[in-house]
Amino acid sequence: MTRTATTVWLDGRLLDDDQLHVHALTHALHYGSSVFEGIRVYPTPDGPSIFRLREHVDRLIAGAAAYGMELAYDAQGLLDAIVETVRASGRSAAYVRPLAFFGGETVRLNPGRECPVHVMIGVLPFDGLFAGGVATITATISPFMKTPSRALPSTVKAGGHYTNSIRALADAQNRGFGETILLNDRGEVAEGSGENIFVVRDGVLITNDAEADILPGITRASVLALARDAGITSRVRPLTLEDLQQAEEAFFTGTAAEVVPISRIDDTHWAQEGPITERLRTTYHAVVRGERAAPGPWLTPVGTQ
Ligand code: PMP
Numbered sequence: 001m002t003r004t005a006t007t008v009w010l011d012g013r014l015l016d017d018d019q020l021h022v023h024a025l026t027h028a029l030h031y032g033s034s035v036f037e038g039i040r041v042y043p044t045p046d047g048p049s050i051f052r053l054r055e056h057v058d059r060l061i062a063g064a065a066a067y068g069m070e071l072a073y074d075a076q077g078l079l080d081a082i083v084e085t086v087r088a089s090g091r092s093a094a095y096v097r098p099l100a101f102f103g104g105e106t107v108r109l110n111p112g113r114e115c116p117v118h119v120m121i122g123v124l125p126f127d128g129l130f131a132g133g134v135a136t137i138t139a140t141i142s143p144f145m146k147t148p149s150r151a152l153p154s155t156v157k158a159g160g161h162y163t164n165s166i167r168a169l170a171d172a173q174n175r176g177f178g179e180t181i182l183l184n185d186r187g188e189v190a191e192g193s194g195e196n197i198f199v200v201r202d203g204v205l206i207t208n209d210a211e212a213d214i215l216p217g218i219t220r221a222s223v224l225a226l227a228r229d230a231g232i233t234s235r236v237r238p239l240t241l242e243d244l245q246q247a248e249e250a251f252f253t254g255t256a257a258e259v260v261p262i263s264r265i266d267d268t269h270w271a272q273e274g275p276i277t278e279r280l281r282t283t284y285h286a287v288v289r290g291e292r293a294a295p296g297p298w299l300t301p302v303g304t305q
Helices: 027-031 053-066 075-089 159-174 218-229 241-246 275-288
Strands: 007-010 013-015 034-036 039-044 047-051 094-102 117-125 137-145 179-183 189-192 196-201 204-207 234-236 249-254 258-265 299-301
Touching: 007 075, 013 075, 027 094, 034 053, 034 159, 039 299, 047 075, 053 075, 053 094, 053 218, 075 094, 075 117, 137 159, 159 179, 189 196, 189 241, 196 218, 196 241, 204 218, 218 234, 218 249, 218 258, 218 275, 249 275, 258 275
Parallel strands: 137 179, 137 258, 204 234
Antiparallel strands: 007 013, 007 117, 034 094, 039 047, 039 094, 047 299, 094 117, 179 189, 196 204, 196 249, 249 258
16 A cells, blocks of 8 residues: 555545556546535644635535536535545544546546546645744735636636636745735735735725625634624625725635734835734634634534444
């Protein structure tokens, strides 16, 4: 048996590396016709637990439907398969990557009936982007526009959509920034390459929504719920460049990044993490690790068998 750090389940079976093959004409490899998720497993007092698994599975299923992909698994089937794969990995801190994709052996564009739909679940070791302490990140406004939803639906986490993020992030990192911020076709702030963005202005927490052509993140929704519980006033409305420049605080949210304070956006600098960011970051950090009660059933213990 050959198994690398990643545990992989494909179409119902846990596979060793030497059994893991996909056809070179896989439709998704050529055209990006896949939908995926990024999910975290955290060590908690109840053992390894998956954060907001149901919400991730629901988003995956909605994304598959948007691309006419018929999955062989319903929500419960996917939930069970993810739990099984995480358990098989033996990991208590991991990143889970479910992916549904069109396979097949055709170069025709419409996968239609010719391409089978495959489902893959990968469990990778992951301890967070900033394991070992608070980190801040710098960002720049991207010269690349966020693809408008009337071209590619922003609420769908599809493989092909990410060529936009890949180009924007590479540009930012080549210019020495840690992250990029894409504007939509109206010139409003959309989001980072793989994170949503929040600002604090006049003490009010502000973020945008799907109207701004963002992926409405599950971390974003969690942070909004935690803010409400903490009595922090929040508004969901379009964000402008002026909001970024005038903000007292700014931060990104995402499954991999959690809550990350932004220290600089081009010529706007913040000397230190602001108090609202710090409160939300530490609360989120404690909730995902089961050290503090969540406002709902957010953690699925993996259990042992
Ligand atoms: N926007 C984009 C483009 C993303 O890829 C992600 C990561 N999934 C997010 C926002 C944040 O979403 P979530 O909080 O669900 O990870």
